[in-house]
Amino acid sequence: MTDALRFGTVGSPQTTPTSGTPAAIKHIRELGLSHLEIAWVQSVRVSDDMCAEIKAAAEKAGVTLSIHAPYYINLNSQTAELMAKSDERLLAAARKGYLAGAKDIVFHPGSYHSQPPERVYERAKEKLLELTAILRSEGVDVTLRPETMGKAAMFGSLDETIQLARDVPGVLPCIDWAHLHARAGDGSFNSYAEFDDALRRVREGLGADALKRCHFHVSGIAYTSKGEKAHLPLNEADLRYRDLLQVFLDNSVEGTAAVEAPEPFHTADALIFQATYRRLRDGLKISDEG
Numbered sequence: 659m660t661d662a663l664r665f666g667t668v669g670s671p672q673t674t675p676t677s678g679t680p681a682a683i684k685h686i687r688e689l690g691l692s693h694l695e696i697a698w699v700q701s702v703r704v705s706d707d708m709c710a711e712i713k714a715a716a717e718k719a720g721v722t723l724s725i726h727a728p729y730y731i732n733l734n735s736q737t738a739e740l741m742a743k744s745d746e747r748l749l750a751a752a753r754k755g756y757l758a759g760a761k762d763i764v765f766h767p768g769s770y771h772s773q774p775p776e777r778v779y780e781r782a783k784e785k786l787l788e789l790t791a792i793l794r795s796e797g798v799d800v801t802l803r804p805e806t807m808g809k810a811a812m813f814g815s816l817d818e819t820i821q822l823a824r825d826v827p828g829v830l831p832c833i834d835w836a837h838l839h840a841r842a843g844d845g846s847f848n849s850y851a852e853f854d855d856a857l858r859r860v861r862e863g864l865g866a867d868a869l870k871r872c873h874f875h876v877s878g879i880a881y882t883s884k885g886e887k888a889h890l891p892l893n894e895a896d897l898r899y900r901d902l903l904q905v906f907l908d909n910s911v912e913g914t915a916a917v918e919a920p921e922p923f924h925t926a927d928a929l930i931f932q933a934t935y936r937r938l939r940d941g942l943k944i945s946d947e948g
Contacts, residue, residue: 661692661932661935661936661939662910662911662912663872663906663911663912663913663914663915663935664691664692664693664722664913664914664915665691665692665693665914665915665916665917665928665931665932665935666686666691666692666693666694666695666721666722666914666915666916666917666928667686667691667694667695667916667917667918667924667925667928668695668697668726668875668916668917668918669695669696669697669726669924670682670685670694670697671685671686671689671691671924671925671928672921672922672924672925673685673689673925679694679696679708679712679715679758680711680712680714680715682694683712683715683716683719683721683723684715684719686719686721687719687720687721689925689928689929690929690932691721691928691929691932692720692721692722693721693722693723693724693914693915693916694716694721694722694723694724694916695723695724695725695726695764695916696712696723696724696725696726696755696758696760697726698725698726698727698728698751698754698755699726699727699728699729700728700729701728701747702727702728702747702750702751702754704754704758706754706757708758709754709757709758709759710757710758712758712759713757713758713759716758716759717759722761722914723755723758723759723760723761724755724760724761724762724763724764724803724873724914724916725751725752725754725755725758725760725762725763725764726764726765727747727748727751727752727763727764727765728747728751728765729766730743730744730747731744731747731748731765731766731767731768732744732766732767732768732769733767733768733781733782733785733786733804733813734768734769734770734771734773734778734781734782734813735768736771741785745785745788745789748763748765748789748802749789749792749793751763751765752793752798752800752802753793753796753798755800756798756799756800760800761799761800761801762800762801762803762830762832762873762914763800763801763802763803764803764805764832764873764875765802765803765804765805766804766805766807766812766814767782767804767805767807767812767813767814767818767819767822768782768812768813768814769811769812769813770811770812770813775813775818778813779813779818779821779822782804782813782818782822783822783825783826786802786804786822786826786829787825787826789802790802790826790827790828790829793828794828800828801828801829801830801871801873802826802828802829802830803829803830803831803832803873804818804819804822804829804831804832805819805831805832805834805837805875806819806831806832806833806834806837806838806841807834807837807841807886808834808836808837808838808840808841808879808881808885808886809840809841809884809885809886810841810843810884810885811884811885812885814837815841816831816833816838816856816859817859819831819832819833820859820860820863820864821863823863823864823868824863824864830864830868830871830873831860831873832873832874832875833856833860833872833873833874833875834874834875834876834918835853835874835875835876835897835902836875836876836877836878836879836886836889836895836897836918837875837879837886838856839879839881839897840879840880840881840885840886840887841885841886843881843882843883843884843885844883845896848896848897848898849898849901850898850901850904850905853901853902853905854905854908854909857869857905857909857911860872861909869909869910869911869912870910870911870912870913871912871913872911872912872913872914872915873913873914873915873916874913874914874915874916875915875916875917875918876899876902876915876916876917876918876931877889877890877892877895877897877917877918877919877927878890878891878892878893878894878895878896878897878899878919878927879895879897880895888920889918889919889920890919890920891919891920891923891926891927892919892923892927892930892931893923899931899934900934900938903931903934903935903938904938906935907935907938907939915931917931
């Protein structure tokens with residue numbers, strides 16, 4: 659049976675026997691996973707020839723690809739110089755990602771810098787309208803995905819990412835479920851009802867088709883009242899991931915889910931998410947213990 663939701667890792671699985679993205683793609687398939695999010699999180703330094711190799715490896719393995727763009731992107735950069743550098747990082751990730759066969763470009767949208775959220779939203783919207791127009795003019799057919807962020811001080815609430823997708827063609831959210839749980843800061847956003855309500859907001863804001871084109875990040879997470887501290891392995895986290903996966907199934911979600919977990923749990927947690935998803939899909943009873 660084909661999975662409606664394809665699972666993989668953010669960055670190469672740490673069990674990949676040799677270096678390089680083509681090797682990581684091959685290993686993803688050997689593990690029985692079907693997606694890889696390539697982590698160009700420091701910079702985009704890849705040749706066009708390597709992009710062609712990556713694309714060929716993914717097509718041969720039947721593995722879908724996304725890109726995690728550099729961390730240093732900020733749609734609300736405070737100087738013209740910083741904004742220009744931010745723009746170039748996102749454009750480079752999109753251009754090279756497209757050459758490599760990736761359809762989704764994930765990025766951290768930025769910071770409020772103590773400014774009113776409404777003002778920051780308008781600036782982010784105008785910046786994304788500018789950048790998506792550039793990419794369209796170049797024939798770079800990708801979806802830019804602002805990621806929901808794990809701290810309330812960061813621009814990137816669920817509603818903000820949904821509204822950006824409403825206002826800017828070529829944009830859809832990357833919903834990081836652990837970040838939303840951490841962003842709440844009080845242990846909430848961690849139940850079937852809350853997960854289901856989040857997908858309701860996506861469906862009402864963007865249409866039912868948006869639930870057929872999802873891209874998620876999933877993992878355990880440590881947090882304080884101020885939000886995210888660090889990603890955790892599932893066996894150390896309080897994320898109710900079985901409920902989350904059941905919500906995906908009950909809402910007929912399709913797309914990709916990339917797992918962020920610290921080594922050495924990276925590969926294992928991706929396999930746990932996928933195996934649990936399949937057991938729930940197939941109607942098998944799963945114990946709530948452990």
